[in-house]
Amino acid sequence: MFKRLPRAVREQQMLDAAVKVFSRRGFHAASMDEIADDAGISKPMVYAYLGTKEEVFVACLHREGTRMMEAIAGAAAPDLPADERLWRGLRAFFGFVGAHRDGWAVLYRQARGEQPFAAELATMRGRLVEVVAGMFDHALRANGREVGATDLEVVAYALVGATESLADWLADHPEADPEKTATRMMNVAWLGADQLLRGITWHPPAD
Amino acid sequence: MFKRLPRAVREQQMLDAAVKVFSRRGFHAASMDEIADDAGISKPMVYAYLGTKEEVFVACLHREGTRMMEAIAGAAAPDLPADERLWRGLRAFFGFVGAHRDGWAVLYRQARGEQPFAAELATMRGRLVEVVAGMFDHALRANGREVGATDLEVVAYALVGATESLADWLADHPEADPEKTATRMMNVAWLGADQLLRGITWHPPAD
DNA sequence: GCGTAACCTTACGCACGAGTAGGTATGCTC
DNA sequence: GAGCATACCTACTCGTGCGTAAGGTTACGC
Numbered sequence: 179m180f181k182r183l184p185r186a187v188r189e190q191q192m193l194d195a196a197v198k199v200f201s202r203r204g205f206h207a208a209s210m211d212e213i214a215d216d217a218g219i220s221k222p223m224v225y226a227y228l229g230t231k232e233e234v235f236v237a238c239l240h241r242e243g244t245r246m247m248e249a250i251a252g253a254a255a256p257d258l259p260a261d262e263r264l265w266r267g268l269r270a271f272f273g274f275v276g277a278h279r280d281g282w283a284v285l286y287r288q289a290r291g292e293q294p295f296a297a298e299l300a301t302m303r304g305r306l307v308e309v310v311a312g313m314f315d316h317a318l319r320a321n322g323r324e325v326g327a328t329d330l331e332v333v334a335y336a337l338v339g340a341t342e343s344l345a346d347w348l349a350d351h352p353e354a355d356p357e358k359t360a361t362r363m364m365n366v367a368w369l370g371a372d373q374l375l376r377g378i379t380w381h382p383p384a385d
Numbered sequence: 386m387f388k389r390l391p392r393a394v395r396e397q398q399m400l401d402a403a404v405k406v407f408s409r410r411g412f413h414a415a416s417m418d419e420i421a422d423d424a425g426i427s428k429p430m431v432y433a434y435l436g437t438k439e440e441v442f443v444a445c446l447h448r449e450g451t452r453m454m455e456a457i458a459g460a461a462a463p464d465l466p467a468d469e470r471l472w473r474g475l476r477a478f479f480g481f482v483g484a485h486r487d488g489w490a491v492l493y494r495q496a497r498g499e500q501p502f503a504a505e506l507a508t509m510r511g512r513l514v515e516v517v518a519g520m521f522d523h524a525l526r527a528n529g530r531e532v533g534a535t536d537l538e539v540v541a542y543a544l545v546g547a548t549e550s551l552a553d554w555l556a557d558h559p560e561a562d563p564e565k566t567a568t569r570m571m572n573v574a575w576l577g578a579d580q581l582l583r584g585i586t587w588h589p590p591a592d
Numbered sequence: 593g594c595g596t597a598a599c600c601t602t603a604c605g606c607a608c609g610a611g612t613a614g615g616t617a618t619g620c621t622c
Numbered sequence: 623g624a625g626c627a628t629a630c631c632t633a634c635t636c637g638t639g640c641g642t643a644a645g646g647t648t649a650c651g652c
Contacts, residue, residue, distance in 0.1 A: 203500075209608090210610065222612075226629090260578070292411060321584070332551065332566065336547040336551050336570060363543060367578055370580060371467070375467060389600075417641085418640095433599090
C-alpha cells in the first residue's frame, strides 16, 4: 500500500535487507521470505530483480566487497614507504569493518564455508594478497633484494589472515576501537614477536 | 550380509565417514544418507549412535579438535624459551593439518560460518589463544615486563589467525611442505615485516 | 535351545522453503 | 483516456532430506 519505487531504489533496499538477514541467520537459515519481508516487499519481486537465493548472496558479496576495496584503495598510495602504506591500509580496513560490523564480517564469515561462494571470496582475498605481496616485493627491490614468489605470497597470506582474524575479533567486540585494533595489528605485523617481547613497540605517526 | 560390529567400532567408522562427507560437501549439502552409505550402514544406525545431524557434526568437531590439541600439546613444553616453544607448536600444528588436509581444514572452515558451531569452535580457538597469550605473558614477565590483558589477547588472536590462514593455504596446496610452511609462519610471527624487509630471516634450529 | 538384548533394515511422514503461475494496480506516453 | 510497460501481489507446486516407526536377524548367556 506504500509508495511504488523505481527499480534502482528497491534493489538497494533489497540488498540492505539481504545483508542484514544473511548476517543474522547465515546463508542457509536465511529465507527469501524473510529478506522480502525485511525489504517491505513480496518474494517474487526479489526473484524478478535479483534472481535466485545464490545470486542474491553473490550480489551482496559484490557490493560489500567493492565498497571495502574502494575504502582501502585510496588509503595506501604506492609511493609511500612500506610501513606507512601498511599502516594506512590497515587503518582503512579496520575503519571499514568497524563501521560495518555485522554487515561485512558475518557475510565474509559465511562465504568462507559455502562452496559456491568460496571461489568468489578467494578472488577477493587473492587481490588483497597480491597487493600486499606487491608492496613487499617493491620494498625489497628498493633495497636491492629479491625473494621467491611463493615466499612472498605466503607471507602476504599470513598477514591478510591475521588481519581478517582481528576483523572478526573486532566484529565480536562492539566496544573495541578500530584505530587501536589497527595499531595492535601493525605492531604484530611490522615488528614481530621477538621485538615485542623485548619491549620494542610501534606507534602510529602523527598526521 | 557383512559383519555385525560392536558399537565403539561402528561409531568410529561413522565419524570417519561423516568427516569425509562434511569435508566434501559442506554441512548443509551433506546428507545423513550419504554419511550412512559411506560408513556402510543404514541411516537409523547413525541416529541411534550419534544423534541428529548437528550432533554428528559436533562429534566430528570434537574428535578432530581433540586430536589436534593433543598433537600440539606435547610439542611445546612450558620450560623452553619462547621462540623454541612457538616453533615447536607451529611445526606440530602444520604437521597435523598437512596429515589431515581435507579432514580438518574443511571441517574447520565449515564451522566458522554456521551459528550452532561457531560457539563450539570459538571455544577451541579460545583455548589456543589463551595458550599463546600465556606464553607471551610468561616470556614478558621473565624479562620483568608486563602488558595489558587485552593487548596480549589481541596479539595472540592475530597470530592464531595468521596460522589458521596458512593452514587453509596448506590445505589448498597439496604439494606444499608443512615443515616449510611452519618455517615461513615462524618468520612472519617472530621477526615481523620490518626485519624481513631488511633481509633478516629466521631458520629452524638443528635438532 | 531359548530368551533377550544388541545390531541393523526398509519404508515412510512431514515440514520447510525455493521458485513460479497468473493476475492486479499504477503511472507514463501520446 | 487508450495503451502499455513497469511495479507489485496472493497463492500455489514440488523437491529434498531430516528424523522415525515398526519390524527382522545375529550373537551370547544360561
